[in-house]
Every structure is written in C-alpha cells, then in structure tokens.
Amino acid sequence: MSNQAKGIIYTLITILMWGVLAIALKIANKVIDSPTIVWFRFSLAFLGMLIWMAIMNPRGLKILYKPSWLMVISSLALSWNYIGFMLGVQYTSPSNAQVAIQAGPVLLAVFGIIFFREKISRVQAFGFLLAVLGFWIFYKQHISFVAGQEGQYTKGMIITLSGAVAWAIYAALQKKLILDYSVGTLNVFIFGLPVLLYLPFVNFASLTHLSFGYWALLVFLGANTLISYGCLSLALKYLEAGKVSILLVLNPIITIFLMGALTAMQVTWIDGEHFSALSVAGALIALTGAILVVRKKRKKDKDYTDRF
Numbered sequence: 001m002s003n004q005a006k007g008i009i010y011t012l013i014t015i016l017m018w019g020v021l022a023i024a025l026k027i028a029n030k031v032i033d034s035p036t037i038v039w040f041r042f043s044l045a046f047l048g049m050l051i052w053m054a055i056m057n058p059r060g061l062k063i064l065y066k067p068s069w070l071m072v073i074s075s076l077a078l079s080w081n082y083i084g085f086m087l088g089v090q091y092t093s094p095s096n097a098q099v100a101i102q103a104g105p106v107l108l109a110v111f112g113i114i115f116f117r118e119k120i121s122r123v124q125a126f127g128f129l130l131a132v133l134g135f136w137i138f139y140k141q142h143i144s145f146v147a148g149q150e151g152q153y154t155k156g157m158i159i160t161l162s163g164a165v166a167w168a169i170y171a172a173l174q175k176k177l178i179l180d181y182s183v184g185t186l187n188v189f190i191f192g193l194p195v196l197l198y199l200p201f202v203n204f205a206s207l208t209h210l211s212f213g214y215w216a217l218l219v220f221l222g223a224n225t226l227i228s229y230g231c232l233s234l235a236l237k238y239l240e241a242g243k244v245s246i247l248l249v250l251n252p253i254i255t256i257f258l259m260g261a262l263t264a265m266q267v268t269w270i271d272g273e274h275f276s277a278l279s280v281a282g283a284l285i286a287l288t289g290a291i292l293v294v295r296k297k298r299k300k301d302k303d304y305t306d307r308f
Contacts (some may be wrong), residue, residue: 006239011243011244012247013231014228016249018248022085022089022094023094023255032203035083035202039202040218044221044223045229048226049187053184060182063188064192070171072193073173074169075192075243080199082194085163090156091155091156092142093273093301094158095255096285101139101164102252103135103164104171105249106128106290108172115172127290128293130289131292134284134285138282139149142279146242245295248288249293260275273288293303
C-alpha cells in the first residue's frame with residue numbers, strides 16, 4: 001500500500017470519528033452534564049497516552065511537571081475548545097455545532113497571516129469571504145426554525161465559535177511546539193491538564209446510575225479523542241498537511257447526512273433537525289470557503305508534514 005493510500009485511510013478514520021462525535025455528544029448529554037462528559041473524554045485520552053508514554057518513552061513524562069508556558073496555553077485552549085463544542089451541541093444541534101466549529105481552520109489561516117507572516121493568496125481571501133457568507137446564511141436559516149429559542153441558539157453558536165477560536169490558538173501553538181517536542185510528549189500534557197481543570201465541576205453522582213449503554217457511549221467518546229488524534233498524526237506522516245486539512249473540513253457533511261437520516265427515521269433517542277435547501281447550501285458554501293482558505297502550496301505542506 002502506498003504512503004498516499006495510508007494517509008487517506010487514516011484521514012478518513014479521523015473524519016468518521018469527528019463526523020459522529022457531535023451526535024454521540026448530543027445523546028450522552030441527555031443524561032450526563034457537559035463538564036462531566038468533557039472531563040471523562042480528557043481522562044480516558046490522558047490515561048491512554050500515559051500508558052503509551054510509560055512504555056515507549058518514559059523520559060518524556062518529565063513534561064508533566066516541567067512544561068513550557070506555551071504548552072500550558074495550548075492545553076488551556078484545547079480544554080476550552082472541548083467544552084465550547086460540547087456546549088454548542090447542547091444549546092443547538094450536532095449539525096449546527098459541526099458547521100460552526102469549522103471556523104477554527106479558517107481562523108488558523110488568519111493567525112498564520114498575522115503571527116507567522118504567511119502570505120495570503122487571492123483564492124484564500126475569496127475563500128475567507130465565502131466562508132463568512134456561508135456561515136451567515138446557515139445561521140440565518142437555522143435560527144428561523146427555533147422560534148422562541150433564538151437566544152439559546154445564538155448563545156450556543158457564539159460559544160461554539162469561541163471554541164473554534166480556542167482550537168485555532170491551540171493549533172497555531174502546535175506549529176511551534178512540534179519543533180521541540182514529539183506528538184506523544186505534547187499530548188500527554190495537553191490531555192492531562194484539563195483533567196485537573198475540570199475535576200471540580202464533575203458530577204460523579206450522575207455516573208453511578210448510568211446504564212451499560214451510556215457507559216459504552218462514554219468510553220467511545222473518550223476513545224474517540226485517542227483514535228482521531230492518533231490517526232491524524234499518522235495521516236500527517238503519510239500525506240501532505242494541506243490535503244489532510246481539506247479532507248477534514250468535510251467532516252460536517254457526515255454529521256448533516258446522519259442527522260438527516262435519523263430525523264427522517266423519527267428516532268426518539270435524539271432530537272431531529274430541520275434542514276432547508278438554503279441552509280444546506282449555506283453549509284456547503286461555508287465548507288467550500290474553508291477548503292479554499294486552508295488550501296496550501298505543496299512545498300509548504302511538505303515542510304509542515306516533515307515536522308511530524
């Protein structure tokens with residue numbers, strides 16, 4: 001199997017994990033509060049990385065008590081990204097949160113221009129305007145379906161966008177940190193700090209009454225972080241970062257398709273979503289714009305991929 005094929009496969013696994021994530025979060029949120037879900041996700045991911053590092057690179061665990069300040073900020077940013085996305089799913093819907101969180105890659109490109117002095121092409125500038133237009137169309141269409149809950153919906157979208165900003169900060173810092181640390185060393189600390197941060201907000205009582213199905217769902221949510229980020233690292237090893245980024249931006253399509261199917265089936269274990277032709281068009285315009293923004297020249301892709 002060629003390296004490109006391996007990269008595509010690992011990227012597709014990541015897309016699938018992230019595509020079903022919002023739906024799984026929405027289902028879990030029916031009986032478990034948001035901070036507890038986020039804490040559990042980080043805890044399981046940290047435990048997995050801790051075991052991995054203890055076996056493969058025990059010296060790397062020194063980072064747990066001697067991190068750089070950039071690593072601390074990166075971890076804080078990712079911790080807010082998780083709760084921001086979780087609350088976005090709680091207050092709106094899986095599809096809405098998935099589309100809104102794609103502002104993260106767009107903002108990362110903006111950060112690259114501001115802080116890393118990267119040049120912006122006309123295509124990227126057009127993509128940015130297209131993304132803003134698409135997000136606006138999508139927002140205006142969906143808010144028309146939530147009569148009486150406009151405030152909650154807007155609150156959810158704002159929180160999700162704040163999570164997208166946090167992810168862009170996290171990703172921008174990764175560009176610097178990856179030059180000095182391995183992916184495993186970075187992740188064991190970045191996953192570990194939020195475990196402590198969210199501990200005071202965990203409702204352990206809610207976990208004692210969970211059915212086997214909800215426990216399985218929680219384990220999946222925790223494993224989702226390890227699987228998706230692990231496959232993402234491998235994808236970047238075998239495939240140019242630009243191609244991986246473009247494919248990842250498409251993961252909301254999976255969420256929208258699945259939510260459309262579940263709504264049509266009228267299932268009772270998750271609230272259905274309303275999609276109009278214009279809202280779908282807005283989502284596609286936003287994603288197309290995001291793809292144009294994250295699109296990089298091949299040389300730059302190769303330079304970035306080599307860091308992994």
